Amino acid sequence: MTLNHSFKILLVSFVLILFNCSNQTEDKASMLIYGGTIYTVDDSNPTVEAVAIKDHTILFAGTLKDAEVYKTDNTDLIDLKGKTMTPGLIEGHGHFMGLGYNELNLDLLNTSSYQEIIDAVAERVKTAKPGEWITGRGWHQSKWDSLPAEMVNGFQTHHRLSEVSPNNPVYLRHASGHASFANEKAMEIAGLVSLAQDGIKKFEIEGGEVIVDASGKPTGVFNERAMTLITKHIPERTEASDLQAFDLAVKACHKNGITSFHDAGIPRETINLYNKMKSENKLDVRIYAMLTGWDKKLLNEWYDKGLMIDNDNRFTIRSIKLNCDGALGSRGAWLLEPYSDRPDHFGHETLPMEFVRETSLKGLENGFQVCSHAIGDRANREILDRYEIAFNALPEKANDHRFRIEHAQHLHPEDIPRFAELNVIPAMQAVHMSSDRPWAIDRLGEKRIKEGAYMWQTLLQSGVPIVNGTDVPVEPINPIASFYASVSRKTLRGTPEGGYEPEQKMTREQALRSYTLDAAYGAFEEDIKGSITKGKLADFTIYSQDLMTVPEADILKTKIEMTIFNGEIVYSEE
CATH class of the missing domain: 2.30.40.10 (Urease, subunit C, domain 1)
Known part of the structure; x- marks a missing residue:
């Protein structure tokens, strides 16, 4: 050698x-x-x-x-x-700051009667300063155990609320966020007490409605864009309250096993807040944010600026949220046929469809995903039409667009296969079915419910993924409740036996995937999260029991035991 x-x-x-x-x-x-x-x-x-x-x-x-x-x-x-572990859960459609503020303000999600709302406001009046606004969210008249004697168009009137708070303006948002309830003091500040017009049956503004009584006086209920008549008079949030709400939202996510959050529509102020929190190492939830479509100037700024894809995987902006109709509970969802329980009403087109077409084109041109809120069957059809126009106009930009429809709750049967044909992702919150189905049949009738409502399995079988979530603060952020609704098609009380339209149930594997890998796909993030795979981010959720095998009736007993975010324990039940 x-x-x-x-x-x-x-x-x-x-x-x-x-x-x-x-x-x-x-x-x-x-x-x-x-x-x-x-x-x-x-x-x-x-x-x-x-x-x-x-x-x-x-x-x-x-x-x-x-x-x-x-x-x-x-x-x-x-x-x-x-115990059992899965990838970190992804809230596929929610409102992060709304989650925090719901814990700061009056939380009315669990109220079961008008009287409980009155009692909650009366209690807050005791500690409120003279003239201070009292705000809250979460009431839903269709979920009450009993209805008050005085109702107009299916809603309560303000008189009893005004009696307990004569000097403090009160503004309470519907659980859906698509209607609100104000007392007389709030309407007085807004200059609406003198609105009364003898004999008028309805008072509509573009994209909304003020509910009035037989004499033409406002009842206190404001639907869709009519809410701005009141909200423009409510003092703006402060930096201190924003920071407090942000901190509460992070803690609520960790406690519920949520490691990523699709924030469905944020303004420039919230963008600035998130950037500040990230710079201070306080953004301990991965936020995939949608720009609010209400602000055209903001959209144009971001078209020029381009996508913001965070190398630290904490705060990404690459999508736009458009609010195109209302909610079913407030009869604001835009329907092809009138409401079964209000035959003169079709709901509201809350954003011009021409703007949806224009934004879809600009979104494609500039690489932004478009996510449009649509609950009613007409809103879903109109949006699919506008998306299709954009895809056909810019086919070279539409190869991997991943445009979404947020909610997609009520579809005409002819439009169901179009999601797969156009590669549009339905982002559907299963817990809405659990909460809404008992009374939704009154709004739509049996035929529309059975043929096109909450069509999870039909959509999955057509070849599209479903992004799950809760729409918090419309519903509590609890992912176990949404998982249970996905696989049982029952209310959270376990009714009815066998579930509503049981053929549309998800399997447990599909439900878990909708909260993990498919939710990641809905944000172009399946390569970095959504499954426990070598090289992906170390985000995990740990449960008290195996929700993939326990009897269905025991799923709701499951608790989040631990949340691991970015390789660190951020929540532990012990």
Whole structure:
């Protein structure tokens, strides 16, 4: 053997030693999770025994024996003790600051009568300063155990509310966010007490309606864009209250196992707040934000600026939210045929369809996803039409557009296959079916309900993914409730037996995917989150029991035990 050959062998051996040492350094886990069932939502590896992570990314997912190779004396060991883990849950459609403010203001989500609303306001009046606005959200007249004697067009009137708060203006948003209820003091400030017109049956403004009584006087209920008649008089939020609401929203997400959040429509002030929180290392939820479509100037600024895709995966802006109709509860959803329980009314087109067409074209041109709120069957059809016009006009830009329709609750049967044909993603909140279905049949009638309402399985079978969520604060952010609704088609009280339109139930695998990988796909983020796969972000949700196998009746007993975000424990039940 020549000296030169020996030197080469020594050199190769030295390089290999260095390489192995380097690998050993790089491949050591900062955390090892084991001891329970781990659902990966990765078809190539559906369940694993252990997950090793290094800092904020997944290093390994597989058997415990193989995972232990990555363990050192410094590795944090998380023993699930028989509990279950999934990828971190993604709230696919909600309102982040609304979540926080719902905890700051009057939370009326659990009220079951008009009297409970009056009592809540009366209690707040005791501590309110003279003239201070009292605001809240969450009432829903169709969910009350009993209705007051005085009703107009299916809504309560302000008189009893005004009696308990004569000096404090009161403004209470409907659970849906598409109607509101004000007392006389609030209407007086807005200059609406003198609105009365003898004999008038309705008072409409573009995209909205003020409900009036037989004498033409406002009842206190404002539908859709008519709400601005009151809201423009309410003092703006303060920086201090925004910070408090933000902090409450982050904590609420962690407590509910939510690691990512699709924020459905934010203005420039909220963009500035999120950037500030990120710069201060306080943005501990991954926010995928949609620009509010109400502000054309904001949209034009972002068309010029371009997408903001965060390398830290904390705050991304690459989509636009358009509010195109109202909600079913307030009879604001835009329908092809009139409401069964209000035959002279079709709901509201709250945004001109020409603007939807224009925004769809500009969105495609500039690489922005368009996400349009549509609940009624006409709104869904009109939006699909405008999307199709844009796709046909700019086919080279439409290869991977991932345009969405938010809610897509009530569809004409002819429009259901169009989602797959146009590759439009329905972002549907399953818990809405649970809350709305008992009374929605009064709005739509049996035929429309059975042929086109909450058509989850039909849409899935057509080949489109579904993005799940809660629409918080319209519903509580609790993902277990939405998962239960997805697989049971029942109310949260467990009725009816067998579920509503049971053929539309999701399987448990589909429901979990709609909260993880499919939700990630709906935000162009399936390569970095949504499944427990090597190289993806280390976001996980841990549950008290196996919601994939427990009896259906026990799903709602499931609790979030731990939330891991970016490789760190941010919430623990213990």
